Amino acid sequence: MTVSWVSSEVDDQIRGHLVPFGSCRLAREFEQRGVDHLVIKYVDSRWAGRYATPSALKISDSPLQTWGTATYVTPIIYPLSTALYGRIGLVAPFDPSDWTVFDATGPVGRTLYQRWARSQPTFDQLVLTVHSTLANQELRNSFRIEYGIDCVLFPPDQEAHLHTDTTRHTWMAVSDWITHPALKEPTGESESRGLDTGFSRRLGHARFTVLVDEDFDLSADSLPVSIAPRLIEPFTNPFVRAGQARGQGIMSARRSRRLPADIADAYHHGSYVHLYLEP
């Protein structure tokens, strides 16, 4: 649909900022690192079983997402960047050969989006009402639909302490499209495109590939956290440095008759026992 609320100048600038994936900064980083086109998404442990065999990632349709309805992933070149979202890392291949990318990692992309958003009829809803969450989602979706954006690159807006480098890392919001016949009159267009909300076809073969031995708190005082502190490592490190940490594979621990005594000994020496899943 060719309805535009922005000036032709801003429209041209936005279109000029869209690039094929092969021309974007991220493509060069993949090339320099010499790694395949893979992404990673960390999820709650409850999903480990579903992704034991390759399955499609769920498209996030929560109004709380940074760039609207999309599948949120991280390039594999930043493998731990989103570890705050879960202990289970799902890895999926992607084929970006026909992707149009909007790079919002720098000031140009961010400014262009804001200029576009300010020109929209619902901008007042965003800044002057209690309905800003929904207004934000609608605006972000509309922007991506209007310009046919397959992938938005954006900087981390939450940070896992020591795992996320907000100055260097890039996160991705990937669009899955649904196409329908359009009203033939009056638009004159033969089809209309919207954002899908089910399971991603573009990221359809995600598999449980990484298990992280750390947890993070995602909220602080009921608000989304900016920098998520590590919940375990800061307290295990002193014992590790002092050579007091004790580790034991969980399978052998289950059979061990000495485990109660080992735990009691750790307690009495102010240490701890790490029961881990054997690789």
Added chain:
Amino acid sequence: MTSLLSIASGFLEQLASPRVSRAEHDAASERLALLLTDERVRARFETEVTSLSEPDELSAESWYWVLGYVAANRLELNPDLLSQLCLRWPSTSLVVRAINARIQSAEGDDSSVDSVVTWLAAVVGQLRVNPAEQEDRVTSDDAVGQPDTFDPGEPTSREFHSQQAEIVFWALLAVGHPAALVTARTMLLDSEQFNASLQDAWSERLELLDPATREAWLRTVGLQR
């Protein structure tokens, strides 16, 4: 509410509520999506969704998600129900989804454009404040090929809510479909029939725009100066 939708409503509450965390949203979304991967369950769910008839059957959060699902899957909701949803919600985003659901359920059907225009006219007709001064001002068919006569619907001043007229107006603009734009233009040209402050709100918004953007707005709405 029917049984499957009743079960799903627990997920739906979480899907669109700004009161739960992003992780909870995603978990609820994935659970519901998995439920709907079963074709029989999905068919039953969609049957139940399309048989909804009362706004009170779901919360606003649930409607927000359901309307997105309806539009994405080209399901058809009762137009009277969609009309009621447009007239009661104080959120432009929700009204946008209700209008889009009506438009998109009609897509692919050549004969349905007029029905969308007529439906929109009936919706905004219910927001008219002064039936005695009704005037059929908009007859332009350049944008949408709407019927020659513009039926404003039965005015119901008792139900009139001036703020709602403004919300529907901005929602029509945000939808951006020519049928919605011509209806918005109708409201603007007939603004004294809807909400005396509608023209002021429009003018103030235009004044805040830079000249080039203002021109784009006027061109889009069909009001070039």
